[in-house]
Every structure is written in structure tokens, then in C-alpha cells.
Amino acid sequence: MNVSDSQRNFRNHRVVLAERPRALPGVEHFRFDDQPVSEPGDGEVLLETVYVSVDPAMRVWMNEDPGYVPPIALGDVMRAGGIGRVVESRSARFPVGALVQARLGWQTHPTLSEAQLTPIDLALGGPLEWMGPLGGTGLTAYFGMYRVGAVKSDDRVLVSAASGGVGQVASQIARLEGCRSVGIAGGEAKCQHLTGSLGLSGAVDYKSVPDIGAAIDDLLPDGIDLYFDNVGGPILDAVLERLRPRGRVVICGRISQTGSESLYGVKNLGALIGKRARVEGFIVSDYAAEFDTAREWLSARIKAGELSQRLHVLEGLESAPKGLGMLFDGENTGKLVVQLASA
Amino acid sequence: MNVSDSQRNFRNHRVVLAERPRALPGVEHFRFDDQPVSEPGDGEVLLETVYVSVDPAMRVWMNEDPGYVPPIALGDVMRAGGIGRVVESRSARFPVGALVQARLGWQTHPTLSEAQLTPIDLALGGPLEWMGPLGGTGLTAYFGMYRVGAVKSDDRVLVSAASGGVGQVASQIARLEGCRSVGIAGGEAKCQHLTGSLGLSGAVDYKSVPDIGAAIDDLLPDGIDLYFDNVGGPILDAVLERLRPRGRVVICGRISQTGSESLYGVKNLGALIGKRARVEGFIVSDYAAEFDTAREWLSARIKAGELSQRLHVLEGLESAPKGLGMLFDGENTGKLVVQLASA
Numbered sequence: 001m002n003v004s005d006s007q008r009n010f011r012n013h014r015v016v017l018a019e020r021p022r023a024l025p026g027v028e029h030f031r032f033d034d035q036p037v038s039e040p041g042d043g044e045v046l047l048e049t050v051y052v053s054v055d056p057a058m059r060v061w062m063n064e065d066p067g068y069v070p071p072i073a074l075g076d077v078m079r080a081g082g083i084g085r086v087v088e089s090r091s092a093r094f095p096v097g098a099l100v101q102a103r104l105g106w107q108t109h110p111t112l113s114e115a116q117l118t119p120i121d122l123a124l125g126g127p128l129e130w131m132g133p134l135g136g137t138g139l140t141a142y143f144g145m146y147r148v149g150a151v152k153s154d155d156r157v158l159v160s161a162a163s164g165g166v167g168q169v170a171s172q173i174a175r176l177e178g179c180r181s182v183g184i185a186g187g188e189a190k191c192q193h194l195t196g197s198l199g200l201s202g203a204v205d206y207k208s209v210p211d212i213g214a215a216i217d218d219l220l221p222d223g224i225d226l227y228f229d230n231v232g233g234p235i236l237d238a239v240l241e242r243l244r245p246r247g248r249v250v251i252c253g254r255i256s257q258t259g260s261e262s263l264y265g266v267k268n269l270g271a272l273i274g275k276r277a278r279v280e281g282f283i284v285s286d287y288a289a290e291f292d293t294a295r296e297w298l299s300a301r302i303k304a305g306e307l308s309q310r311l312h313v314l315e316g317l318e319s320a321p322k323g324l325g326m327l328f329d330g331e332n333t334g335k336l337v338v339q340l341a342s343a
Numbered sequence: 344m345n346v347s348d349s350q351r352n353f354r355n356h357r358v359v360l361a362e363r364p365r366a367l368p369g370v371e372h373f374r375f376d377d378q379p380v381s382e383p384g385d386g387e388v389l390l391e392t393v394y395v396s397v398d399p400a401m402r403v404w405m406n407e408d409p410g411y412v413p414p415i416a417l418g419d420v421m422r423a424g425g426i427g428r429v430v431e432s433r434s435a436r437f438p439v440g441a442l443v444q445a446r447l448g449w450q451t452h453p454t455l456s457e458a459q460l461t462p463i464d465l466a467l468g469g470p471l472e473w474m475g476p477l478g479g480t481g482l483t484a485y486f487g488m489y490r491v492g493a494v495k496s497d498d499r500v501l502v503s504a505a506s507g508g509v510g511q512v513a514s515q516i517a518r519l520e521g522c523r524s525v526g527i528a529g530g531e532a533k534c535q536h537l538t539g540s541l542g543l544s545g546a547v548d549y550k551s552v553p554d555i556g557a558a559i560d561d562l563l564p565d566g567i568d569l570y571f572d573n574v575g576g577p578i579l580d581a582v583l584e585r586l587r588p589r590g591r592v593v594i595c596g597r598i599s600q601t602g603s604e605s606l607y608g609v610k611n612l613g614a615l616i617g618k619r620a621r622v623e624g625f626i627v628s629d630y631a632a633e634f635d636t637a638r639e640w641l642s643a644r645i646k647a648g649e650l651s652q653r654l655h656v657l658e659g660l661e662s663a664p665k666g667l668g669m670l671f672d673g674e675n676t677g678k679l680v681v682q683l684a685s686a
Contacts, residue, residue: 060617068617232613254613265608270575270597272624274403274411279622281615 012037014077015106015320017062023259024328025059030078030321038111040090046111047084049104050343051131054080054314054323054336055165056230056255068283077105078320081136083120083127084110085341094119101130106320108340124299127343132335133302133309134295137165140252140284141228142294145173148282149226149250153178156220158239161230162203163190164327165335166252168309169298170228171200176306179226182219184212184235186330193310206235213238223247231256233264240268240277247277258328310334355380357420358449358663360405366602367671368402373421373664381454383433389454390427392447393686394474397423397657397666397679398508399573399598411626420448421663424479426463426470427453428684437462444473449663451683467642470686475678476645476652477638480508483595483627484571485637488516491625492569492593496521499563501582504573505546506533507670508678509595511652512641513571514543519649522569525562527555527578529673536653536676549578556581566590574599576607583611583620590620601671653677 011034018031040046060066061079072079082104089096091114100117104110120127125134132138144166145151157174161167162183171194174181182202183194191203202219209215212235216224223244229236232254239249257263272278287294301307312334314323320338327336354377361374383389403409404422415422425447432439434457443460447453463470468477475481487509488494500517504510505526514537517524525545526537534546545562552558555578559567566587572579575597582592600606615621630637644650655677657666663681670679 066617067614236612251612251615253616257613263610263613265610266612267606267608269579269594269609269622270600270606271410272594272622273596274409274624274626276623276625276629278624279612279615280620281617282619283617286619 008037010037010109011035012107012109013317014108015317016075016077017072018074020062020064020074021059021259023261024325025062025321026325027321029062032318037109040088040111041113043091044111044113045086045091045094045100045117046088046109047100047102047104048087049108049110049317049340050083050085050099050127052080052082052104052106052317052320052338052340053131053136054320054327054338055136056253056258056327058324059258059328077107077110079103080106080320083130083343099127101135106317106338108317121295124295125302128311128313128337129299129302131337132165132311133169133298133307136284137335138169138298138309139287139291139294140166141169141173142298143284143287143290144228144250144252144282145170145226147287148280149228149248151177151179151226155179155225156222156244157181157226157228158184158216158220158224159228159230160184160235161253161255162194162200163310163334164230164255164332165309167228167230168198168334169307170252172198172307174226174228175199175201176301180220182216184231190333197308197310213241216242226250228252229254232266233257237264237266237268240266240271243271243275243277245275245277247275249277249279251279251281255328312336314338316340351380353380353452354378355450355452356660357451358660359418359420360415361417363405363407363417364402364602366604367668368405368664369668370664372405375661380452383431383454384456386434387454387456388429388434388437388443388460389431389452390443390445390447391430392451392453392660392683393426393428393442393470395423395425395447395449395660395663395681395683396474396479397663397670397681398479399596399601399670401667402601402671420450420453422446423449423663426473426686442470444478449660449681451660464638467638468645471654471656471680472642472645474680475508475654476512476641476650479627480678481512481641481652482630482634482637484509484512484516485641486627486630486633487571487593487595487625488513488569490630491623492571492591494520494522494569498522498568499565499587500524500569500571501527501559501563501567502571502573503527503578504596504598505537505543506653506677507573507598507675508652510571510573511541511677512650513595515541515650517569517571518542518544519644523563525559527574533676540651540653556584559585569593571595572597575609576600580607580609580611583609583614586614586618586620588618588620590618592620592622594622594624598671655679657681659683 233256576599
């Protein structure tokens with residue numbers, strides 16, 4: 001099918017990186033524009049974006065040297081995962097109407113090649129589940145807990161930012177494995193969600209407790225075998241002192257350190273010696289070859305009603321930059337997603 | 344054989360813990376005394392101490408709560424490994440004249456049971472080698488490099504306190520595995536020992552370089568796969584920034600942090616994420632079941648002239664407390680040992 005640009009009644013609306021933030025990201029670092037869509041070539045499709053993701057890792061991607069991924073050039077569309085529907089196709093594998101997952105970017109009508117697309121298997125879950133627990137946050141939690149953290153059934157598990165996208169799934173995996181699972185979150189409502197809907201053993205409201213260490217002691221008096229860390233900072237220090245022998249700290253993120261004037265210095269690494277403990281970081285894309293297996297597992301738990309993830313859905317492409325800022329204020333109430341078109 | 348105390352012409356001279364240090368350990372934290380020897384019972388031997396060890400870990404043992412080992416009570420003999428000769432025996436396995444390795448403590452004539460003794464196999468090495476590369480420091484280096492650090496032949500390896508007891512062996516293991524092996528030490532003489540006798544690829548004199556990071560860059564321009572850390576502190580931060588993908592930091596000690604007014608805060612743990620890297624602590628005694636295998640390996644390398652360890656031998660029990668202080672000033676020129684009797 002060939003459609004000339006003049007025949008299309010839409011243009012590709014984009015959010016492009018205008019300026020690199022020094023500290024917290026905000027609307028001022030982005031610019032909106034629109035362009036003619038890029039004509040799909042052989043093996044390519046034109047997509048209508050249905051959902052795009054907003055994740056803390058994006059702040060790192062905005063740096064001049066993110067380290068583990070190429071930088072986003074100034075003026076380029078903001079990198080983001082999402083779900084789109086094929087509206088024009090020059091691919092036999094992805095016909096018009098097909099739903100796909102891909103790195104769409106914050107734009108309404110990306111043109112991508114077959115190799116960049118993951119078909120969405122609706123038997124595993126609907127589009128919002130693919131944006132959430134079957135998407136990057138669910139997979140990150142899965143590989144972080146099982147591969148890096150090597151979770152075992154008798155572990156005492158602590159998860160920070162437990163009401164965030166990754167944290168919700170990580171803390172529930174601990175619960176599903178039979179662990180004592182405690183989450184840290186900011187505010188009473190988030191903590192109630194953790195101990196209520198998510199069924200965790202306990203929750204610590206870091207915004208209200210006078211002493212985070214004492215609050216952890218109350219809920220995990222015998223210490224911590226596995227800490228799934230999304231925040232870094234002083235909570236990590238409190239945890240290091242409370243590790244059990246052979247304790248494991250999975251460093252998934254360090255959102256507390258984003259935008260800080262100066263980085264927090266972690267003082268208690270010496271505890272790793274006597275505890276024979278380890279601190280380890282990871283990147284979920286390293287496990288791409290096993291994503292299908294993980295999605296099968298996650299999907300089965302979701303269908304059984306044993307696993308859920310609360311999402312926070314914003315409407316319209318223009319809400320994406322503001323949404324990114326919300327993550328760093330803790331204003332989001334779950335995994336943040338922007339909806340651009342009806343699913 | 345039974346010998347009454349009145350027939351013996353010696354008493355057990357001891358160094359006992361008099362006071363727990365807050366910062367650096369020194370002679371003021373110990374007291375000397377002497378007592379009648381403890382009569383060996385059935386299955387026990389009376390030993391004449393030949394050598395005792397002086398190691399940085401002893402500072403931790405002096406704490407009220409060392410964490411991974413029981414505390415030393417005030418008034419008790421200072422805990423220390425060493426080598427002794429059996430002078431009275433009620434054990435068929437350990438006759439008079441036998442040399443044994445044991446946790447003798449800083450005392451001239453301990454009485455110990457068979458179960459506390461390791462026979463010294465002189466085919467593997469002489470008594471001083473058993474105090475050095477075949478003793479705790481060599482074993483610590485061996486298991487730290489192979490088991491915790493998982494050293495591989497193409498690793499770029501950096502070792503701190505590389506002229507210390509553990510560091511000398513760890514950095515040579517890296518060299519033996521074919522790695523580029525760089526050591527950090529204080530002072531030109533120690534650095535010359537590393538690149539000369541020990542055959543390392545390079546050495547950084549942390550006392551003279553203006554910027555430790557730049558000095559590491561000069562010698563390991565492609566970064567660090569494996570950091571064997573005996574010191575902690577700001578050097579660890581410089582290394583974290585320079586880790587290669589899947590980099591490993593083995594935390595063996597943190598001598599730079601002993602006696603500091605306040606602990607140094609490590610800021611660059613975030614690098615672990617993008618690098619998929621890990622920081623891990625360990626305790627050599629966890630590998631006791633494999634000590635014989637490790638000693639065979641170490642002994643073969645020593646005999647082949649491929650591995651050596653410079654020792655720093657002090658004379659007389661009274662020099663032990665002063666020796667412990669020397670470790671924290673970097674005054675020792677190798678693995679520190681105190682000789683009490685002729686071997």
C-alpha cells in the first residue's frame with residue numbers, strides 16, 4: 001500500500017529533547033513539533049502510537065553520556081517504549097491493524113522496520129498489561145529478582161520505591177516465592193496499597209517515619225537477605241547495616257539521587273565483608289533472549305489473580321514531559337503510561 | 344608425658360587486650376602478663392610459639408562486636424594465627440617436636456587441643472611460607488581472586504594495598520592468569536617491588552600521584568574488570584567510575600577507613616547499574632574445606648619461582664602491638680610476622 005503524504009490527514013507530532021537537564025527533568029527540557037510522517041520503505045510500517053511509557057531511566061538517557069545506551073541527540077525525538085497499531089504496512093509480518101510493542105519514542109506516528117517490532121500476543125494480556133507488568137517494568141522486576149537477586153523462599157525481602165512500576169512487581173514476586181516481603185513507599189495511601197491489594201507483609205512510609213532503620217527493624221527484625229533497590233541514598237546505608245549473611249543488594253535504580261546537588265556517599269559498604277554480601281547492578285535488556293519465558297510466567301500469575309500492577313495513565317502526548325517530572329516528585333500512583341490513541 | 348609446673352623453666356607470656364580502640368590500634372590497648380602454662384589434658388599439646396601473625400583484620404576483632412567472629416574479651420589473650428612447635432604432648436597425632444599451624448594468640452606457650460591444630464606439611468613450604476603465602480594472606484588472596492572475583496585471563500586487574508600480605512599474592516595471581524595486573528601502594532620502594540620482583544604490569548604510588556583516577560587511566564586506559572580492594576575510601580570511588588562491563592569489585596578490607604574520624608561515603612555505586620557490575624565481600628574461613636587444594640596450588644607456584652611474598656619479620660612478642668600499629672601507617676614492607684623462637 002502506498003499513500004502519499006498529501007493524502008494523509010495526520011502528521012507526526014513529536015516531543016524532542018531541547019536541552020539536557022542538570023538535575024531534575026521537566027517540561028523546559030523538551031520541545032513539541034510536528035512533521036510529515038516518514039514514508040515506510042520495504043519491510044517497514046507506519047504506526048499510530050497507542051501508549052508510550054514514562055520511566056525514571058529516561059532521565060539517564062537524557063544525559064550527554066548515558067553510559068550503557070547511546071545518547072539522545074538534541075532535537076531528536078525522546079526515546080521511549082510503547083505500543084502502536086500498524087496503520088500502513090510494507091511488511092508481510094505486521095499487517096495493518098496489528099498491535100506491536102517497540103521503542104516508539106514520544107511521537108504519534110513513528111515509522112519503524114520489522115526488526116524493531118515485537119508482536120503483541122493478546123493471549124498473554126491486553127495492551128495496558130503489555131505496557132505494565134508484561135513490559136519493561138515487569139521484566140526488570142522479574143530478572144532483577146530471579147537472576148540478579150537469586151530470590152529464595154526463605155528470604156527476608158525489602159523493596160524500595162515499592163509502589164513504582166518495577167517495585168510493585170518485584171515485591172509481589174517476593175511474596176509469591178513465599179518470602180517475607182516489605183516495601184518502602186512515600187505516603188500512607190501508597191503503603192496501604194502495598195499491604196492491601198499487593199498483599200505484602202509490611203510497608204514503611206519513608207516520608208513519615210522518624211528513623212528508617214528502626215522502621216525496617218520493626219518489620220524485618222532478623223535483617224534483610226535481599227534488598228531490591230530503586231532509590232539509592234541513605235536508605236541503602238541503613239540496609240547495608242541490616243544485611244543478613246550472604247545478603248544481596250540488587251541495584252535497579254537510584255531515583256533519590258537524581259537531581260541532588262551532590263551525590264549521597266554510602267558509608268556502610270564495609271558490612272559486605274563480614275556478611276559475605278554483594279551489591280550488583282543490571283540492565284534488563286541483557287536478558288532479551290528470555291523475555292518470552294518471563295512474560296509467560298508473569299502472564300500466568302496475572303491471570304491467576306496473584307500479581308497485579310497499578311498503572312497511572314495520563315492522556316495525550318503533551319502530558320509526557322510533565323509525567324516524567326512527576327516520577328521524581330513521587331506524584332505518580334503507579335507505573336506511568338501516556339495514552340495517545342484508543343487501544 | 345607429665346610435667347609439673349614446678350619442673351618447667353618457662354611461663355606463658357601473653358599480650359592481652361586491655362582496652363578497645365576507638366580508632367587506630369596501638370600499644371596502649373594491650374597489656375603484657377605471664378602465667379603458669381595451662382596443663383595439657385588428654386588430646387592436648389603444649390606449644391612453643393615460633394611465629395605469630397599481625398594482620399589488619401585484627402583491628403576488627405578488637406571491637407566489642409566484630410560481627411563475623413566472637414569478640415575478644417578484655418583481659419583475654421589477643422587472637423592471632425601462628426606456628427608453634429609441640430613441647431609437651433598428650434596427643435598421638437602431634438608428637439613433641441611437630442610443627443603446627445593454629446590460632447595460637449599472641450602468647451609464648453599456648454595449650455591447644457588436636458582439633459585446633461593444622462599439621463604443617465614441610466613438603467609444601469617452610470614455616471615462614473606457612474606464615475605467608477601458604478597462610479591466611481595467601482589463602483585470602485586465592486579465594487578472593489578465584490571464587491569471589493572469578494578472575495579470567497583477559498581481565499584488567501587492579502589491586503589496592505598491593506604490597507601488603509594479601510595484595511602481593513592477589514596481584515601475582517592476576518599476573519599468573521595472564522591478566523594485565525596493576526597494584527596500588529604507598530611510596531616508590533613499594534611500587535618498585537611490585538613492578539620488579541613481583542612482575543606486575545604497573546604500579547600506582549597513591550602517596551605521590553596528584554590524581555589517583557588519572558594515574559589508573561594511564562596504566563589501565565580501557566578500564567578495570569576486577570578490583571581487589573583492601574583499602575576502601577576514595578580509591579574505590581575512582582575505580583567504580585572506571586569499571587568495565589560486568590566488572591567485579593572484591594571487598595577484602597578497607598584499611599583506609601580504620602581510625603577515620605568519619606567513614607568515607609562512596610558516591611559512585613550508580614555506575615554498577617550501567618556496567619552490570621558487582622561489589623562483593625567475603626571471609627576466607629568460609630573456604631576452609633578447600634584450603635589444602637589452594638595450598639597445593641600456591642606451593643607449586645612458589646617452588647616454580649612464579650609467586651613470592653615479601654615478609655616483614657619483627658622479633659619478640661613485645662613487638663606485636665607496635666607491629667599492628669605499623670600496618671595502619673603503611674610502615675610495614677610486607678606481610679607482617681613476629682618471631683618468638685627459632686624455627
